[in-house]
Amino acid sequence: MILHGYWRSTTSYRVRIALNxxxxxxxxxxxxxxxxxxxxxxxxxxxxxxxxxxxxxGDGTILTQSPAILExxxxxxxxxxxxxxxxxxxxxxxxxxxTIGCDxxxxxxxxxxxxxxxxFAATPEQVSAWIARWMTAGFDAIEPQIARHGDGYAFGxxxxxxxxxxxxxxxxxxxxxxxxxxxxxxxxxxxxxxTLPAFAAAHPDMQPDRDPL
Amino acid sequence: MILHGYWRSTTSYRVRIALNxxxxxxxxxxxxxxxxxxxxxxxxxxxxxxxxxxxxxGDGTILTQSPAILExxxxxxxxxxxxxxxxxxxxxxxxxxxTIGCDxxxxxxxxxxxxxxxxFAATPEQVSAWIARWMTAGFDAIEPQIARHGDGYAFGxxxxxxxxxxxxxxxxxxxxxxxxxxxxxxxxxxxxxxTLPAFAAAHPDMQPDRDPL
Numbered sequence: 001m002i003l004h005g006y007w008r009s010t011t012s013y014r015v016r017i018a019l020n021x022x023x024x025x026x027x028x029x030x031x032x033x034x035x036x037x038x039x040x041x042x043x044x045x046x047x048x049x050x051x052x053x054x055x056x057x058g059d060g061t062i063l064t065q066s067p068a069i070l071e072x073x074x075x076x077x078x079x080x081x082x083x084x085x086x087x088x089x090x091x092x093x094x095x096x097x098x099t100i101g102c103d104x105x106x107x108x109x110x111x112x113x114x115x116x117x118x119x120f121a122a123t124p125e126q127v128s129a130w131i132a133r134w135m136t137a138g139f140d141a142i143e144p145q146i147a148r149h150g151d152g153y154a155f156g157x158x159x160x161x162x163x164x165x166x167x168x169x170x171x172x173x174x175x176x177x178x179x180x181x182x183x184x185x186x187x188x189x190x191x192x193x194x195t196l197p198a199f200a201a202a203h204p205d206m207q208p209d210r211d212p213l
Numbered sequence: 214m215i216l217h218g219y220w221r222s223t224t225s226y227r228v229r230i231a232l233n234x235x236x237x238x239x240x241x242x243x244x245x246x247x248x249x250x251x252x253x254x255x256x257x258x259x260x261x262x263x264x265x266x267x268x269x270x271g272d273g274t275i276l277t278q279s280p281a282i283l284e285x286x287x288x289x290x291x292x293x294x295x296x297x298x299x300x301x302x303x304x305x306x307x308x309x310x311x312t313i314g315c316d317x318x319x320x321x322x323x324x325x326x327x328x329x330x331x332x333f334a335a336t337p338e339q340v341s342a343w344i345a346r347w348m349t350a351g352f353d354a355i356e357p358q359i360a361r362h363g364d365g366y367a368f369g370x371x372x373x374x375x376x377x378x379x380x381x382x383x384x385x386x387x388x389x390x391x392x393x394x395x396x397x398x399x400x401x402x403x404x405x406x407x408t409l410p411a412f413a414a415a416h417p418d419m420q421p422d423r424d425p426l
Contacts, residue, residue, distance in 0.1 A: 049312065049354035061301055067315065068307035075300040087288040088274055094281035099262065102280065106319045120333035141262035
């Protein structure tokens, strides 16, 4: 398989974690979001939306959208499972994932921040406040869920889809200096997961296309 | 079951469609987003995120986040299925859903538009342009997917999760006067689905809490 992504893209980071947890072999093809490489004609032919990630599963099919890719990975490579077998428990895991995947990440994505700067002359301080606002609103929702359902990880005692979303989002929080002191359960779960080899190997700083340290 | 929602919330609309397709009986409890009723203490006790929809499944569990609720409904009430059995086909359906659920809806949500007005003094024209921009970017990605995979509906010849997302998004497009003429396959699929009783009964104008016509 070939993962089209970018080292610092948190949606690509999610997929790298899941591929590693499932012990899938994959190559990476990088698209530098800072130079707009994801809108090059060759990549648009594969993924007309011009976003990363996309997963080439080897039979000519290109899967897009990280929530869809993660569900596909879990269905296709069942071990270890990323969702509890009980549908209600799975709904709680997916709810944590969706709060990050719908309510935090997309509104803080690079294209949105660029639009705030271009259309509304947003200052760096306003951009930082925008990022912190939506991240905080989402984490406020997730913290009590992890407090109630977590047991070492975001949900239960093994990593789930929720951790695949949470660890990259905490990476983004630290990058943008969002205060996590109000979220002890969330921060502990993310720190636990981050130490696992599958998560550590997926970290942006471990990717071949990263900026020089 | 009790659906906490709002007539014009497109995420509540998605869940109403799925509940109807699955022939589930449910009551509705409305929270007027225009007056901030979703942040009332009584509702926050049920859903600390203060967003709609939330689904009270009757055993004390409150499910949140429409993507999680829809997957739960499909797992719990398997007929008719909202996802193809083949994982790759299911990934395409989920990809269409995620483009709407992550890349269009959240960035055009009421709280984001309110923030643009409050923080950046966005004019009505700027708000309309913002809405159209992200809707168009998402529909540009979805149109070729429906052209390739649709057969009456967004994917194949029966309604799927993709139609549960698409029909409410097209309702929002029409409400905000976004031009759909570039998306003939998308518009046809949405129009076909909208005629089905399950979809028609879920339309905002058919809800008990709607504004007087």
